[in-house]
Amino acid sequence: SSLLQSLSTMVDVARLCKESMESAKVGTEENKLQNGRDFYKFFFTNFPDLRVYFKGAEKFTADDVQKSERFEKQGQRLLLAVHILAETYANQDVFKAYVRETINRHRIYKMDPSLWLAFFTVFVMYLETKTKLDEATKNAWAEMGKVFNEEAQIHLKNSGL
Amino acid sequence: SSLLQSLSTMVDVARLCKESMESAKVGTEENKLQNGRDFYKFFFTNFPDLRVYFKGAEKFTADDVQKSERFEKQGQRLLLAVHILAETYANQDVFKAYVRETINRHRIYKMDPSLWLAFFTVFVMYLETKTKLDEATKNAWAEMGKVFNEEAQIHLKNSGL
Numbered sequence: 001s002s003l004l005q006s007l008s009t010m011v012d013v014a015r016l017c018k019e020s021m022e023s024a025k026v027g028t029e030e031n032k033l034q035n036g037r038d039f040y041k042f043f044f045t046n047f048p049d050l051r052v053y054f055k056g057a058e059k060f061t062a063d064d065v066q067k068s069e070r071f072e073k074q075g076q077r078l079l080l081a082v083h084i085l086a087e088t089y090a091n092q093d094v095f096k097a098y099v100r101e102t103i104n105r106h107r108i109y110k111m112d113p114s115l116w117l118a119f120f121t122v123f124v125m126y127l128e129t130k131t132k133l134d135e136a137t138k139n140a141w142a143e144m145g146k147v148f149n150e151e152a153q154i155h156l157k158n159s160g161l
Numbered sequence: 162s163s164l165l166q167s168l169s170t171m172v173d174v175a176r177l178c179k180e181s182m183e184s185a186k187v188g189t190e191e192n193k194l195q196n197g198r199d200f201y202k203f204f205f206t207n208f209p210d211l212r213v214y215f216k217g218a219e220k221f222t223a224d225d226v227q228k229s230e231r232f233e234k235q236g237q238r239l240l241l242a243v244h245i246l247a248e249t250y251a252n253q254d255v256f257k258a259y260v261r262e263t264i265n266r267h268r269i270y271k272m273d274p275s276l277w278l279a280f281f282t283v284f285v286m287y288l289e290t291k292t293k294l295d296e297a298t299k300n301a302w303a304e305m306g307k308v309f310n311e312e313a314q315i316h317l318k319n320s321g322l
């Protein structure tokens with residue numbers, strides 16, 4: 001049936017995203033802290049214009065990120081958030097509640113609403129620096145990004161943002 | 162083997178906690194918003210001394226909670242956090258990172274460290290107002306609370322709290 005089909009797609013998306021996140025583990029060990037720094041090193045190097053959203057770090061280089069305690073912590077927070085998205089995707093009520101909570105927490109940064117969808121493209125590019133991603137996995141991230149963005153845009157509208 | 166046994170225990174704990182959280186769904190629909198209010202109504206009625214941690218709500222009754230937009234939102238945040246714990250428990254790196262993040266976010270409230278373990282007892286009592294819990298499910302929550310608390314206490318110590 002179409003319901004069973006979409007359920008199996010959702011479970012596959014969750015599984016593929018979770019599997020690929022094995023290459024970007026979070027934790028207190030040095031190699032896991034480095035995974036987080038590496039996201040911001042990649043991000044700031046390839047999208048320097050977006051550093052404007054990081055007050056005080058508008059001119060940070062990859063080397064500045066590497067030495068920064070702030071971005072060590074921020075890197076863990078970012079990776080944790082993406083892990084939570086992957087871990088909750090198969091439970092859409094929880095996934096969407098976490099999307100809304102994430103939007104609420106970013107209110108103060110006055111982000112361009114189009115950045116929410118763009119984030120997933122950037123994140124997949126970062127993941128590809130850590131591991132080889134097959135087409136199915138890239139499609140899974142695109143699907144998760146689409147569902148995230150739909151809920152994000154609805155919530156932004158409902159919150160008058 | 163002992164490794165396989167502890168893996169299966171972990172997966173069972175995750176499954177039982179997730180299943181029982183079906184009785185406390187999050188979402189934007191009225192019945193799901195009510196689940197969150199109901200937690201704080203239960204909490205403030207049964208543990209009135211702990212209202213001291215909620216500035217401005219130190220004297221709130223269940224009726225005050227019911228009419229409060231603040232506790233409508235707080236209720237969703239609380240339930241979402243517990244859903245995330247249940248959804249991530251089978252991935253201990255992510256679960257423990259979320260424990261540490263939760264501790265960090267509560268730093269400003271200067272909570273008594275013993276309250277982290279106590280929370281799980283309170284939460285199970287709340288869940289029992291929503292559904293019948295069998296012994297295996299209660300044991301699963303106790304185990305999750307124990308693992309949460311271990312990581313919480315380590316992190317509090319490492320953070321000098």
